[in-house]
Amino acid sequence: MADNKKRPKQPETEARDGAHAIIVTGTAQAWHLARLDMARDVIDELAAAISTTEPDNDTHRRVRRVIESLNDRTLQEWQAFVDVATSTEMDRDAMLKVGVPEKIDLNDIEQVVNLMWQGSLDVRQENWGVFEVHAEKDRTGQSFNLTTPFREVRISSLPEGTRLIRINDKRHAATAALAEILSMIRRDLRGFSQGFNSTQVWQRMAFQAAFYHKAVRAAAKTLPADEFLSWEASLPARHVAMHQKDKKTGLDAEILDGPRLIVELAGTARAQQILALFIVARFYTDLVNECEREMFEQREPAWVERTVIALTEAGEIMDRAIAGYNTALMAFYRLPSDQYHAMTILKPVPRDVPILAVIPQGTGATPVELRLAAEEE
Numbered sequence: 294m295a296d297n298k299k300r301p302k303q304p305e306t307e308a309r310d311g312a313h314a315i316i317v318t319g320t321a322q323a324w325h326l327a328r329l330d331m332a333r334d335v336i337d338e339l340a341a342a343i344s345t346t347e348p349d350n351d352t353h354r355r356v357r358r359v360i361e362s363l364n365d366r367t368l369q370e371w372q373a374f375v376d377v378a379t380s381t382e383m384d385r386d387a388m389l390k391v392g393v394p395e396k397i398d399l400n401d402i403e404q405v406v407n408l409m410w411q412g413s414l415d416v417r418q419e420n421w422g423v424f425e426v427h428a429e430k431d432r433t434g435q436s437f438n439l440t441t442p443f444r445e446v447r448i449s450s451l452p453e454g455t456r457l458i459r460i461n462d463k464r465h466a467a468t469a470a471l472a473e474i475l476s477m478i479r480r481d482l483r484g485f486s487q488g489f490n491s492t493q494v495w496q497r498m499a500f501q502a503a504f505y506h507k508a509v510r511a512a513a514k515t516l517p518a519d520e521f522l523s524w525e526a527s528l529p530a531r532h533v534a535m536h537q538k539d540k541k542t543g544l545d546a547e548i549l550d551g552p553r554l555i556v557e558l559a560g561t562a563r564a565q566q567i568l569a570l571f572i573v574a575r576f577y578t579d580l581v582n583e584c585e586r587e588m589f590e591q592r593e594p595a596w597v598e599r600t601v602i603a604l605t606e607a608g609e610i611m612d613r614a615i616a617g618y619n620t621a622l623m624a625f626y627r628l629p630s631d632q633y634h635a636m637t638i639l640k641p642v643p644r645d646v647p648i649l650a651v652i653p654q655g656t657g658a659t660p661v662e663l664r665l666a667a668e669e670e
Contacts, residue, residue, distance in 0.1 A: 317406040321377045326406055329370035330397045332363045339363075367393060405511045437485035437497060439504060442474050443566050445640045448650075456651040458622060460637070465618040466562060466647045467555035469637040470569035471548075472615045475608035478505075478577065482601070495593040498600060502581045505574040513567050520564040522557070528571050529554050548576040548607050552614075562647055566639060576607065622649055 317323060343356045375388045396409040448457065460466045481501065486494045510528070518526045529547070537546050547554070551572045559565040580603050584596035619635035634652040641648050 317378070317408060319378070322374055323406050325370045325374040325377070326397055326408070329367050329374070329393070332366045332370065336360050336363050336367075400511050400514075405507055407511060407515075409515075438481065439501060440477050440481055442477050442570060443470070443640050445642045446638045447642045448638075451650055452652055454653045456626070456628060456633075457641075458626060458649040458651060459645070460622070460647040460649055462618070462622075463556045463559075463565070464552050465615075465622070466639070467552040467559070467565050467569060468611060468614050468618060469647060470555070470566050470639060471551050471573060472608070472611035473637070473639060474570055474573045475604065475611055478573070479601075479604055479608055482604070491593040491597050495597050498597065499581050502574065502577040505570060506578050509567060509570040509574050513571065516564055516567060520559070520561045522560045524560075527558070529558065529568065542606060542610070544603060544607055544610075545576055545579060547572060549610065562639065577604065580604070619649060623651055626651075 317326065339356050339360050343353050371393045372389070379388055394408040396407075398407045398409070399405075400407055460469070478501065482498065485497050485501075489497075513526070513528055516526050518524050521527065538544065542549070551569065554572065555565050555568045559568050577600075580600045581596075584599055588595050588599065615637060616635075619637065620630050623630055623633065623635060628651050632654055634654060636650045636652060637647065638650055639647045
């Protein structure tokens with residue numbers, strides 16, 4: 294039997310303690326969510342209409358049957374959404390366990406759909422899985438994958454003998470977040486570039502940059518103010534000095550100074566990760582815009598080359614920095630780097646602050662392979 298109480302309408306920008314959100318950008322995903330939300334709106338209207346009538350008359354009974362049918366429809370649409378939105382059986386089961394979101398909003402500015410739940414949920418949270426993007430504009434007729442950052446890593450999947458060290462240095466954690474995002478973007482870029490010409494690759498790169506930029510701006514709106522040191526939810530402002538080029542590398546000063554900016558603003562690990570994604574997404578978007586504006590006559594082959602070089606250089610700078618942090622932390626605990634691999638984990642399961650997993654060498658797998666196995670378990 295349907296619940297005749299009208300679902301509470303909440304302000305679009307409201308974010309409460311324990312609130313939990315997912316950002317949706319795919320057309321197929323949005324289609325099922327729109328049908329689900331429309332069915333729920335009709336349920337609300339029908340429930341309100343019969344609330345003042347006698348419960349045993351024929352009209353009341355017929356309306357109740359329609360409400361029950363629409364409730365079944367909402368569950369069917371949710372299952373259809375989960376089928377197209379998740380890429381692994383684990384992710385699918387986790388989403389079904391979460392259940393239908395309490396609120397579905399279209400963000401007109403960012404052109405994404407926000408799904409909201411209230412309360413604390415011990416399941417995968419706002420970022421999960423792999424997004425499959427339909428490449429309509431590059432004339433390949435094929436889809437390509439964009440990985441979401443900061444996937445959860447199950448500690449129980451790591452090899453026996455692994456030492457777990459909490460990362461208490463906020464700058465260490467911020468640098469790890471930037472390094473992970475830059476690595477993820479370059480890995481996806483290599484994947485969707487195989488077998489395609491520079492024009493098609495550039496269109497996918499432009500989509501990739503815009504995708505993360507829109508998604509992170511929407512995700513940032515779910516952060517309550519007390520996750521920021523200033524107790525004011527705000528993304529890093531663009532300063533003229535930060536948009537200047539570093540004389541040595543030619544990169545934007547903001548990406549190189551990213552760890553400091555994050556530490557100055559973020560009060561939690563989750564806020565650090567969203568701010569890191571924002572800084573990298575803005576850096577990537579600026580690269581795309583600069584190429585098209587300043588190298589217009591050279592076209593896509595030169596644009597791809599320049600952007601890949603900049604992403605690679607920024608990533609290598611963060612990789613060297615995080616390697617230094619990891620080596621120093623291992624040395625403090627007297628764990629020699631020639632006997633162990635170091636792997637930063639920003640979202641460990643069970644939940645904790647970011648940790649450094651120090652893995653004995655000779656386990657038969659690289660840290661990257663171990664991370665992927667722990668994510669997919």
